[in-house]
Amino acid sequence: STRIFTVTNQKGGVGKTTSTVNLAAALSKAGLAVLVIDLDPQGNATTALGIENRNDRLSIYDALVNDVPLDKIVVPSAEDARLLSAPANLDLAGAEIELVSLPAREHRLLRSIDAYLQARDEPIDYIFIDCPPSLGLLTVNAFVAAREVLIPIQCEYYALEGLSQLLANIDRIKQHLNPELTLSTILLTMYDSRTRLASEVAAQVREHFPTQTLTTAIPRAVRVSEAPSYGQSVIAYDPGSTGALAYRESALEIARKGN
Amino acid sequence: STRIFTVTNQKGGVGKTTSTVNLAAALSKAGLAVLVIDLDPQGNATTALGIENRNDRLSIYDALVNDVPLDKIVVPSAEDARLLSAPANLDLAGAEIELVSLPAREHRLLRSIDAYLQARDEPIDYIFIDCPPSLGLLTVNAFVAAREVLIPIQCEYYALEGLSQLLANIDRIKQHLNPELTLSTILLTMYDSRTRLASEVAAQVREHFPTQTLTTAIPRAVRVSEAPSYGQSVIAYDPGSTGALAYRESALEIARKGN
Ligand SMILES: Nc1ncnc2c1ncn2[C@@H]1O[C@H](COP(=O)(O)OP(=O)(O)OP(=O)(O)O)[C@@H](O)[C@H]1O
Numbered sequence: 048s049t050r051i052f053t054v055t056n057q058k059g060g061v062g063k064t065t066s067t068v069n070l071a072a073a074l075s076k077a078g079l080a081v082l083v084i085d086l087d088p089q090g091n092a093t094t095a096l097g098i099e100n101r102n103d104r105l106s107i108y109d110a111l112v113n114d115v116p117l118d119k120i121v122v123p124s125a126e127d128a129r130l131l132s133a134p135a136n137l138d139l140a141g142a143e144i145e146l147v148s149l150p151a152r153e154h155r156l157l158r159s160i161d162a163y164l165q166a167r168d169e170p171i172d173y174i175f176i177d178c179p180p181s182l183g184l185l186t187v188n189a190f191v192a193a194r195e196v197l198i199p200i201q202c203e204y205y206a207l208e209g210l211s212q213l214l215a216n217i218d219r220i221k222q223h224l225n226p227e228l229t230l231s232t233i234l235l236t237m238y239d240s241r242t243r244l245a246s247e248v249a250a251q252v253r254e255h256f257p258t259q260t261l262t263t264a265i266p267r268a269v270r271v272s273e274a275p276s277y278g279q280s281v282i283a284y285d286p287g288s289t290g291a292l293a294y295r296e297s298a299l300e301i302a303r304k305g306n
Numbered sequence: 307s308t309r310i311f312t313v314t315n316q317k318g319g320v321g322k323t324t325s326t327v328n329l330a331a332a333l334s335k336a337g338l339a340v341l342v343i344d345l346d347p348q349g350n351a352t353t354a355l356g357i358e359n360r361n362d363r364l365s366i367y368d369a370l371v372n373d374v375p376l377d378k379i380v381v382p383s384a385e386d387a388r389l390l391s392a393p394a395n396l397d398l399a400g401a402e403i404e405l406v407s408l409p410a411r412e413h414r415l416l417r418s419i420d421a422y423l424q425a426r427d428e429p430i431d432y433i434f435i436d437c438p439p440s441l442g443l444l445t446v447n448a449f450v451a452a453r454e455v456l457i458p459i460q461c462e463y464y465a466l467e468g469l470s471q472l473l474a475n476i477d478r479i480k481q482h483l484n485p486e487l488t489l490s491t492i493l494l495t496m497y498d499s500r501t502r503l504a505s506e507v508a509a510q511v512r513e514h515f516p517t518q519t520l521t522t523a524i525p526r527a528v529r530v531s532e533a534p535s536y537g538q539s540v541i542a543y544d545p546g547s548t549g550a551l552a553y554r555e556s557a558l559e560i561a562r563k564g565n
């Protein structure tokens with residue numbers, strides 16, 4: 048069955064979008080069918096896959112608020128036909144407020160994904176949902192639709208500050224909305240082996256979450272941050288770079304570990 | 307009169323908190339009275355000033371939701387008695403939702419600051435309001451209370467993606483809630499002179515915003531990211547470092563430019 052991850056951390060700029068796009072690209076390169084759902088109104092995961100962020104096209108907003116079936120919204124990425132995208136556009140900026148008064152407001156993404164998976168002939172192996180840096184109704188929809196949580200943690204001082212809030216939110220979702228949800232994966236990002244701070248933060252995260260934290264850490268690497276300006280994953284942009292290799296290794300580790 | 311800045315960008319991890327804390331510290335070191343208001347539930351600006359983020363103490367939440375006067379909440383920072391903090395704690399996480407049903411919900415921070423400034427014997431020269439990476443009611447309160455907007459822009463590809471949305475929001479606030487609000491300052495952050503991407507983004511920002519973009523760019527520098535782990539600004543932690551000098555220069559430029 049399909050593994051569904053929400054990629055979440057309300058701390059900003061920790062590598063949610065970068066990890067979503069590059070793990071998805073690594074898995075699709077290995078022959079799997081992968082869907083990236085962009086739930087961030089800024090639409091970074093959309094442009095990173097080479098898809099124009101246009102307001103005159105259907106987007107994930109229409110699936111959430113206007114009940115448009117997901118198969119009318121999903122498009123292939125520029126780099127691989129097996130790597131699919133449910134793009135975001137600026138309409139999504141209003142969704143948090145609009146969702147408040149809609150029926151089943153926390154379950155709309157779940158229903159949309161369920162209908163999409165049932166209607167498809169071929170299975171989807173992985174779904175990654177990229178979240179905005181907040182814990183509002185968009186992120187709640189992702190928590191309800193997913194079975195696994197992947198938390199990217201930047202190896203910097205503030206990394207651990209917001210974690211207790213995030214874990215408390217996951218527990219609350221598990222209790223009231225989605226008992227199947229588990230924190231299965233923690234990925235250390237922007238690891239700079241030259242700084243003491245990075246190794247201290249990494250050690251603390253591995254100590255608190257020994258089984259969830261992937262062995263592979265993603266290094267800070269310029270090629271990773273350049274790739275989106277070409278509308279590509281770093282896997283496609285520079286396959287031999289340290290960033291590309293680290294994301295391929297982490298994707299393999301996630302696939303092997305299972306849920 | 308007091309200059310009041312909201313430090314805003316819904317893109318995460320661009321240096322909002324780091325710029326708030328270090329500009330404030332540079333100005334207080336130069337002899338000015340500065341207040342940092344932490345509107346981010348994660349409370350990064352609170353811990354960066356050496357203040358414990360405790361849930362059993364009054365915080366900015368109490369000023370916004372419970373009408374507690376700001377002078378009961380403001381505390382001096384660990385490093386300088388002239389550098390004051392209105393700390394955040396986890397209560398703030400619920401504020402976005404609680405504010406929705408309160409009267410004058412967009413003006414509560416403005417009223418709180420006005421009362422505080424009137425009651426004080428000595429003036430406050432600068433107020434910086436650190437915002438979370440979203441455009442919800444907390445950020446709207448900051449936009450209404452402030453007279454100037456300072457946007458930190460990370461020299462990375464995604465930097466320009468969310469800018470049009472942010473500028474549209476500022477215009478809307480100016481039209482309906484705060485006609486005095488102006489985008490006075492743009493600060494380039496984490497500028498890495500070795501990468502082509504950084505100089506391209508910087509050139510684009512300076513082209514679009516020639517008068518607002520400060521001449522000084524903040525370099526990416528490890529000492530800047532280490533300082534918060536000691537509860538200090540980089541100005542206090544390592545005064546001679548490239549990051550500290552760049553923040554002192556930018557503070558000087560802001561003071562000279564005026565609003
Ligand atoms: N391993 C890496 N090496 C270098 N730069 C990186 C790396 N990972 C991410 N970046 C860069 O850091 C910035 C933040 O990453 P990203 O946008 O993926 O974070 P995010 O958590 O999705 O942010 P937001 O909170 O705004 O959604 C981006 O400019 C990205 O290109």
Ligand SMILES: Nc1ncnc2c1ncn2[C@@H]1O[C@H](COP(=O)(O)OP(=O)(O)OP(=O)(O)O)[C@@H](O)[C@H]1O
Nearest residue numbers: 059203318319320321322323324439526527530531
């Ligand atoms: N000039 C710099 N050099 C090196 N690291 C920096 C610099 N400025 C900020 N950082 C680091 O980058 C990370 C993001 O910065 P910061 O937390 O200030 O951004 P933010 O915009 O406030 O994030 P959020 O969107 O979560 O509020 C932090 O770990 C910080 O220490």
Ligand SMILES: [Mg+2]
Nearest residue numbers: 063064087091
């Ligand atoms: Mg993102």
Ligand SMILES: [Mg+2]
Nearest residue numbers: 322323346350
């Ligand atoms: Mg911040």
